[in-house]
Amino acid sequence: MNETSLTEADCLLPPWRVSARVRALVTTRAGGVSLPPYGRWASGREVKGGLNLGLHTGDDPAHVEENRARLLALAGVRAAWLEQVHGDAIVRAEDALRDGPPVRADASVTAQPGVACVVMVADCLPVLLCDGEGRAVGAAHAGWRGLVAGIVEKTAQRVADLAQDEASALHAYLGPAIGPQAFEVGDDVRDAFLSAAAATERDATARAFVARADAPGKYRADLYALARLRLARLGVTRVTGGDACTVAQRERFFSYRRERVTGRMAAMIWLTD
Numbered sequence: 001m002n003e004t005s006l007t008e009a010d011c012l013l014p015p016w017r018v019s020a021r022v023r024a025l026v027t028t029r030a031g032g033v034s035l036p037p038y039g040r041w042a043s044g045r046e047v048k049g050g051l052n053l054g055l056h057t058g059d060d061p062a063h064v065e066e067n068r069a070r071l072l073a074l075a076g077v078r079a080a081w082l083e084q085v086h087g088d089a090i091v092r093a094e095d096a097l098r099d100g101p102p103v104r105a106d107a108s109v110t111a112q113p114g115v116a117c118v119v120m121v122a123d124c125l126p127v128l129l130c131d132g133e134g135r136a137v138g139a140a141h142a143g144w145r146g147l148v149a150g151i152v153e154k155t156a157q158r159v160a161d162l163a164q165d166e167a168s169a170l171h172a173y174l175g176p177a178i179g180p181q182a183f184e185v186g187d188d189v190r191d192a193f194l195s196a197a198a199a200t201e202r203d204a205t206a207r208a209f210v211a212r213a214d215a216p217g218k219y220r221a222d223l224y225a226l227a228r229l230r231l232a233r234l235g236v237t238r239v240t241g242g243d244a245c246t247v248a249q250r251e252r253f254f255s256y257r258r259e260r261v262t263g264r265m266a267a268m269i270w271l272t273d
Helices: 061-075 144-149 151-163 187-196 199-207 223-232
Strands: 022-026 030-034 040-042 045-047 078-080 090-092 107-110 115-121 125-131 137-142 170-174 184-186 209-211 218-221 238-241 265-271
Touching: 022 061, 022 125, 030 040, 030 061, 061 078, 061 265, 090 151, 107 115, 107 151, 115 125, 125 151, 125 223, 125 265, 137 144, 137 151, 137 265, 144 151, 144 187, 144 223, 151 170, 151 223, 170 223, 184 187, 187 199, 187 218, 199 209, 199 223
Parallel strands: 078 115, 090 107, 115 137, 170 238
Antiparallel strands: 022 265, 040 045, 107 137, 115 265, 125 137, 125 170, 184 218, 209 218
């Protein structure tokens, strides 16, 4: 195994100003031991040393377990790994710490220190949530189906309930996802969002879909804008991130849409004592 350890320099850290009790990060391709096509990028090519955290990607399971061990060593916590199904189920992170198959859900929340809420992504949008005082945190996996189903605002409300505060007091970080120049969808996806939009959201929802002049019925969709709309339903306006593209930034991020056979990154958030 590569002896180089994972460090915070290999990760993205939310630029929010919240209690020091709140810790969060999003991994990139770097800092692990996986080989191509799950590797890291160096000198313009893919090389060994990738931090693939997905067990069901075709990667060597021993490499994935080593990568996960490095992540948990860096964070110093236990992780609530989930089996993500593109739905709107939310669990308590501490309830997902169990032997056997992981819990089927797309978000977790907790008010318990030392337990990390974790979601894995490779184009879908990870949303990390906390209250400013560091009383509760949550992480949501938001592909387009999850966004339509309300996974972001439902997770935010669960975090607010745990923190015993108004949802409008929360902070949100939008981690790296497929960007609006790369995410092509059809009429079905646009119609699903418009049907689920409140009357006051319809114009802004429509603006999140830019029609392709050369491909009738096809649109470029902005997951970040759609997530902000859902957070705004609860008055959550302290939103950072949302400026990366997993597809375009090959050197930094895994992307399923770009490569199909590829790794998974983790977005995680936890509380310290």
